[in-house]
Amino acid sequence: MFHKKFLNRFTFGQLTMAFVFIYLIYSITSFVLYQSTASIVNIVISGFLVILAVTDKLQSKHTIRKNYPIFARFRYMFESIRPEMRQYFWEGELDGKPFNRRERSIVYQRAKNEKQTVSFGMQDDPNRIGYEWASHSVYPKHISDTNFRTTIGSDLCSQPYSASVYNISAMSYGALSKKAITALNEGAKIGGFAHNTGEGGISQYHRSGGDLIWQIGTGYFGCRNEKGFFDDTLFEERSNYPEVKMIELKLSQGAKPGHGGLLPAEKNTVEISKIRSITPHTTVHSPSGHTAFSNPTELVHFIARLRKLSNGKPIGFKICIGKKEEFLDIVAAMVETGIHPDFITIDGAEGGTGAAPLEFIDYMGMALNDALVFANKTLIENGLRDKVKLLASGRIISAFDIAKTMALGADACYSARGMMFALGCIQALQCDSGHCPVGIATQDETLYTALDVTDKRMRVANFHKNTMKALGEFIGACGYENTQEVNPKTFNKRIEHGVIKTFQEMYFGNLDTRKVK
Ligand code: SF4
Structure with a gap:
């Protein structure tokens, strides 16, 4: 949808490239004229965006980054934090794989010797086929x-x-x-x-x-x-x-x-x-x-x-x-x-x-x-x-x-x-990455040092x-x-x-x- 040509002439990628370069030129001009702190900050930001955009345009591994420089990176970022976002904001009590929130919670409660009861009634459906x-x-x-x-x-x-x-x-x-x-x-x-x-x-x-x-x-x-x-x-x-x-x-x-x-x-x-x-x-x-x-x-x-x-x-x-x-x-x-x-x-x-x-x-x-x-x-x-x-x-x-x-x-x-x-x-779900955030499935000392054995x-x-x-x-x-x-x-x-x-x-x-x- 975003790839439709603007005024039948420019693609989204071309517009992005144009924007970052114009932003960089504006920042440099502003620095030459006023030498303000704001213009230095603008040069740093626009320079960084230009590097990202050019890198995306020149690489050939990811088509999406070539077509949508800079913006495609948000997709990778959101993909990488999807499990965490889902777990924190959208996961219901019986959602989550392989273990749902309720199953994980009962382990945490038992491990911490905390309250081990749940309130208000069952969340599963006892009439569903397969219920045991x-x-x-x-x-x-x-x-x-x-x-x-x-x-x-x-x-x-x-x-x-x-x-x-x-x-x-x-x-x-x-x-x-x-x-x-x-x-x-x-x-x-x-x-x-x-x-x-x-x-x-x-x-x-x-x-x-x-x-x-x-x-x-x-x-x-x-x-x-x-x-x-x-x-x-x-x-x-x-x-x-x-x-x-x-x-x-x-x-x-x-x-x-x-x-x-x-x-x-x-x-x-x-x-x-x-x-x-x-x-x-x-x-x-x-x-x-x-x-x-x-x-x-x-x-x-x-x-x-x-x-x-x-x-x-x-x-x-x-x-x-x-x-x-x-x-x-x-x-x-x-x-x-x-x-x-x-x-x-x-x-x-x-x-x-x-x-x-x-x-x-x-x-x-x-x-x-x-x-x-x-x-x-x-x-x-x-x-x-x-x-x-x-x-x-x-x-x-x-x-x-x-x-x-x-x-x-x-x-x-x-x-x-x-x-x-x-x-x-x-x-x-990052056991195979070597970057387990809680220091369990990793050999990275900086990650497992925080795990308190006692x-x-x-x-x-x-x-x-x-x-x-x-x-x-x-x-x-x-x-x-x-x-x-x-x-x-x-x-x-x-x-x-x-x-x-x-x-x-x-x-x-x-x-x-x-x-x-
Ligand atoms: S062991 Fe670590 S990487 Fe594996 S699922 Fe648990 S927290 Fe994630």
């Missing part, structure tokens, strides 16, 4: 001890671990700052829950006293030889650190299943290289698949090898369900060999990441509910459910999320983004404690005394108008999903 809720009981229970735990470690494991039902999900040092990792780990220590290292190895910041779940990905960081293959000696040494309570082999991640990774040379500092057992200042690729095994039988034997090297610690694997038959084949290999993991982590497609291609984030992998139900049923049908615990991750942030996930089969849950909100994450570790611990308290109240209202009793008959979903189904009816039919205590 729990059935309460007329015989509610009071649960005084809300330190809900589950023991992970089967007959094949000699060092079972009593895990909280809510733990910190995988986030590597390198993706997160040293202060963020330290605060998370110290928070885990205070609250008595576990902290997953992420696949980037065990850093000194992970060793601040909290229990660790050491995650090993395709890059085998921290337990690899110089060629990038799994190294028994390094694994044995580090898996036997006293704070390493369990080992999680990462097969795939919900946010980017089947996608490898790359550590650029500039991020591969001497410190990172020591943690990851790699050569500093080189580009290191994480392949999309593992090199230590290539079929289900080799996978379960690798699990047995890890268990032996770690002197019997619980070993599990994390998977985002893709091709169902591949998971069925892995379970068949467990049955055939008699070797099974101590736990399986089901990561839903809705899980988070610092950076991934849009196609992988939005269109790859199965959502948590469906994946968890599938894994749960498969283990039950193969007689493995009492041997293998199920952990779940993917947008689990409230007590309702935890209870619902447990009803579908999880024995324990992970949260990454919930814990990040507790650390002060404002959902600025304060944030308490927020992480408070968030966990208050969420467990809320979970106790919630399942108590449903008539349960502990999390193992939570079952799919208690949860409902509106399928269509006038049609409601329990999770039992929707997902399990007549299958008995009660967990072994």
